[in-house]
Amino acid sequence: MPSRRYSAFALARHAVSPDLPWPRAWRSPEPKKSYDVVIIGGGGHGLATAYYLAKNHGIKNVAVVERSYIGSGNVGRNTTLIRSNYVIDGNTQFFEHSLKLWEGLSHDLNFNCMVSQRGQIVLAVSPGQLDTFARRGNIMRLNGIDAEILDRGEVIKLLPYLDYSKDARFPIWGGILQQRAGTVRHDAVAWGYARAADMHGIDIIENCEVTGFVIEDGKATGIETSRGRINAGRLGIAVAGHTSHVARLAGLRVPVESHILQAFVTEPVKPMVHHVISWGAELFYLSQSDKGGMVFGGHIDGFNTYTQRGQFPKIQSVAECAVSLLPFMSRLRLLRHWGGIMDMAPDGSPFICRTPIGNLYLNGGWCYQGFKATPASGWTFAHTIANDSEHELNRCYALDRFEKGGELDDYGIGNWTYKQ
Amino acid sequence: MRIPCPHCGERDVSEFRYGGDATKKRPAHGTGDLKAWHDFYFLFDNPKGPHLEYWQHVLGCRQWFRLERNTATNEIGEAS
Numbered sequence: 208m209p210s211r212r213y214s215a216f217a218l219a220r221h222a223v224s225p226d227l228p229w230p231r232a233w234r235s236p237e238p239k240k241s242y243d244v245v246i247i248g249g250g251g252h253g254l255a256t257a258y259y260l261a262k263n264h265g266i267k268n269v270a271v272v273e274r275s276y277i278g279s280g281n282v283g284r285n286t287t288l289i290r291s292n293y294v295i296d297g298n299t300q301f302f303e304h305s306l307k308l309w310e311g312l313s314h315d316l317n318f319n320c321m322v323s324q325r326g327q328i329v330l331a332v333s334p335g336q337l338d339t340f341a342r343r344g345n346i347m348r349l350n351g352i353d354a355e356i357l358d359r360g361e362v363i364k365l366l367p368y369l370d371y372s373k374d375a376r377f378p379i380w381g382g383i384l385q386q387r388a389g390t391v392r393h394d395a396v397a398w399g400y401a402r403a404a405d406m407h408g409i410d411i412i413e414n415c416e417v418t419g420f421v422i423e424d425g426k427a428t429g430i431e432t433s434r435g436r437i438n439a440g441r442l443g444i445a446v447a448g449h450t451s452h453v454a455r456l457a458g459l460r461v462p463v464e465s466h467i468l469q470a471f472v473t474e475p476v477k478p479m480v481h482h483v484i485s486w487g488a489e490l491f492y493l494s495q496s497d498k499g500g501m502v503f504g505g506h507i508d509g510f511n512t513y514t515q516r517g518q519f520p521k522i523q524s525v526a527e528c529a530v531s532l533l534p535f536m537s538r539l540r541l542l543r544h545w546g547g548i549m550d551m552a553p554d555g556s557p558f559i560c561r562t563p564i565g566n567l568y569l570n571g572g573w574c575y576q577g578f579k580a581t582p583a584s585g586w587t588f589a590h591t592i593a594n595d596s597e598h599e600l601n602r603c604y605a606l607d608r609f610e611k612g613g614e615l616d617d618y619g620i621g622n623w624t625y626k627q
Numbered sequence: 628m629r630i631p632c633p634h635c636g637e638r639d640v641s642e643f644r645y646g647g648d649a650t651k652k653r654p655a656h657g658t659g660d661l662k663a664w665h666d667f668y669f670l671f672d673n674p675k676g677p678h679l680e681y682w683q684h685v686l687g688c689r690q691w692f693r694l695e696r697n698t699a700t701n702e703i704g705e706a707s
Contacts, residue, residue, distance in 0.1 A: 451673035462669040465698070510645035513675045513699050518628055520641035553669050609669040610661070622668055625645055 211406060213317055232398055233277075233405035238412050238437050242270045244592060245430060245439035247417050247453060248446035249273025251282035251393075251578065252570055254400035254411070255585020256443055256592070258316075261407035263586070264593035269409045270439075271401075272432060274416040278397040281448055284515075284547035285578035286470050286492060286504045288483055290327050290388035291352055294343050295617050297603030298556060299350050302576075304600055305583030306352075306387060312582060318399030320391050321497070327388035327483035328357065328366065330532075332377035336487045340383040347385070355384045366484065370534050377488040377531070388483060390494050396581060420457040426565035427457065443568045443592050445584075447557075448548035449513070450571035457564055462609060463550045463572050464624040466507040469517035470547070471525065473539040475499030484532075491528040500542060503529055507549060507575075509625050517546040549574055554608075555627035556615035559588050559601040568592050569606060574627055631706045634688045646681030648672065649693045675699050682706075 210217070211230050221227055244260060246253045249271045260266040273279075289309050291302040313320045331337035337356070344354035358381045363371060369379060401411055412434070419431035420442070429438035446453045454461045480495040493503035505525035508518050522544060529536040552558070552572035557580065559570050570588045573580065587601035597605070603615055620626050628640040648671060654663040678698045683691045695704030 449675070451671065452675050460666075460670045460672065462671065464671045464673050465675075510640075511673065511678070511680075511698055512701055514701050516701070518640055520639070610665050624671070625647075 232402040233411050236410045236412065238270060238272070238415065238432070238434055239410065241438040242410070243268040243440045244443065245269070245437055245441075246271045246443045246445055247430065248444065249277050249401070249411060249413065250280045250445065250447070251396050251400065251581040252447065252573075252584045252588065253443070253445035254397060254404055255581050256445060256570065256588045257409045257411075257585075258400050258404040258407070259586045259589035260593060261404065261409060263589060266593055267408045269404075270412055270437065271404065271409065272412045272415045272417060272430070272437070274414070276413050277401050277411065278394055281547045281549075281577055282397045282581070283394055284470065284545055285393055286494070286502050287390045287393045287578065288327070288388070288492060288494065289322075289391055289579040290385055290483070291579075292327070292329070292343060292347055292354065292383070292385050292388070293617055294346055295615050297615055298617055299346060299352070301583055301587070301600050301604075302579065303350060303352050304586070305580050308582035308586060309391060310387070312391075312396075312399070316399040316403040318395060318402060320395045320399055322389065322391050323497075324387050324389040325482055325494070326384055326386045327485060328362065328382045328384050329485040330362065330369075330382045330487050331380045332486075332488045334380055337381045340381075344383050353385060353387050355386070357382045357384055365482065368479065368535055369532060375531075377486075390483065390496075393578060400585070417453060417456065420567070422457065422564060427567040439566075441566045441568065441592050443570060443588060445570040445588065447550045447571045447573045447577055450550045450569070452513075454569065457562075457567060459562060459564070461558075461569070461571070461606065462553055464511045465513055466510070466549050466551045466625060467512050467514065467517055467546045468504065468507045468549050468575065469521055469525070469544055470502065470504040471522070471544040472496065472500040472502045472542050473536070474542045476501075476539065486528065486532050488532075489528050491525065491532065493529065493533070501529075501536065501539060507551065507625065511625070513548055515546045515548060517544065549577070551624035551627055553622045553624055553627075554614040554616040555618060555620065557584070557604050558606050559584060559591060559604040560597060560606045561591065561595065562606060628701055628703070630682060630694060630703060632684045632687060632690065633692050633706050634690050635684060638684070638687060642684060642686040644683045644685040646683055646691065649679045649681045677704075
């Protein structure tokens with residue numbers, strides 16, 4: 208069998224022998240009776256966890272079970288942004304670790320994830336807000352993360368197409384730039400992790416829905432699935448969006464409510480927006496894809512739902528944000544919009560942790576930040592499963608942090624899942 | 628999605644504000660049991676299916692009411 212590695216040489220070999228088929232990126236195995244570790248959920252986080260279990264901990268007798276197909280869930284439903292501009296200790300270091308993993312990911316996975324560090328600018332709409340951004344920038348720089356404060360003139364130079372008129376409802380005072388932030392092609396992340404995990408011998412089992420847990424003496428020993436029972440030494444849940452639903456099968460009640468977050472893309476136009484832009488007046492973020500479409504999003508719709516269909520009022524309010532910040536957006540047509548189901552936690556921060564049930568581990572509660580966290584989430588979740596203990600980077604993401612006063616409310620919103 | 632306000636009749640969802648699970652029972656006033664308060668504030672049943680929840684007709688009569696809604700389909704039931 209020829210090497211499955213992608214390289215310039217492989218490309219040349221296939222170019223001169225067009226009959227030579229490219230090998231499947233990952234196998235489609237029947238589930239075995241038993242594995243050392245079973246990960247529930249074949250999204251970005253589950254696949255990354257399986258990959259780092261093999262790569263960092265040498266645990267290769269692993270299965271990832273996925274209810275649908277790889278790439279069907281939130282890993283393909285986000286706005287593809289990566290950044291590490293968090294304020295609260297615990298979040299700051301975790302997301303910076305994730306950004307560092309993103310920076311080497313394409314080489315690590317032997318798969319081009321099209322990591323584009325085009326820079327993110329968050330715009331301040333008042334002098335007070337610019338002060339809070341300066342504080343955020345100082346915290347980032349104290350943690351070795353790049354951050355630059357921009358005044359209004361510098362923002363005008365970088366983003367000349369924003370509304371700087373006297374009539375602008377929210378005048379732009381400046382911004383904070385993280386040059387290393389950017390975008391990643393999200394499908395490639397799912398495919399790259401799936402292929403790299405498969406090359407370590409990990410079984411990726413698609414169209415396999417978990418219907419129950421086998422729990423003996425307070426320890427999880429396996430799962431019941433639509434394709435039969437699978438025994439497992441250790442079990443990880445990574446099904447954000449459906450965390451409550453799956454955790455309930457194991458008898459757990461979790462601090463999560465499921466909400467819909469919509470995203471939008473316009474028809475493609477010539478290159479114009481070179482950065483990721485976020486707005487200080489409302490939760491609004493926009494970048495231009497390599498195909499030319501403006502990809503943007505805003506808040507969750509605001510009520511709990513498992514339907515992946517968004518409501519019209521939110522489309523309108525996000526479009527209003529777009530037009531008031533970037534007037535040219537009024538002349539573009541919306542090409543597509545879609546919704547993904549988020550785990551909203553009461554403090555807006557995730558869980559990567561042990562659970563009250565032995566050998567059962569939880570990864571969820573990702574709110575708005577699941578995609579950018581993917582590599583560090585898998586990296587730390589693999590550590591937690593392999594060692595039955597949290598890594599320094601995810602010790603703050605415990606399930607019982609609300610009992611112990613350990614909320615990580617980065618935006619200071621308070622205990623409201625639907626306002627995070 | 629349209630919601631039947633018990634006061635004003637059926638209106639668009641944009642006039643309303645979601646207020647969380649209406650089946651939760653607030654611990655008795657003065658209860659010192661932190662576990663009871665934690666479970667009340669921080670844990671959610673979050674079912675995929677029928678859900679009884681609070682809404683407020685915030686851009687209308689401003690009345691709070693309970694609404695039955697299926698979270699798997701957004702099908703609306705009774706408001707009371």
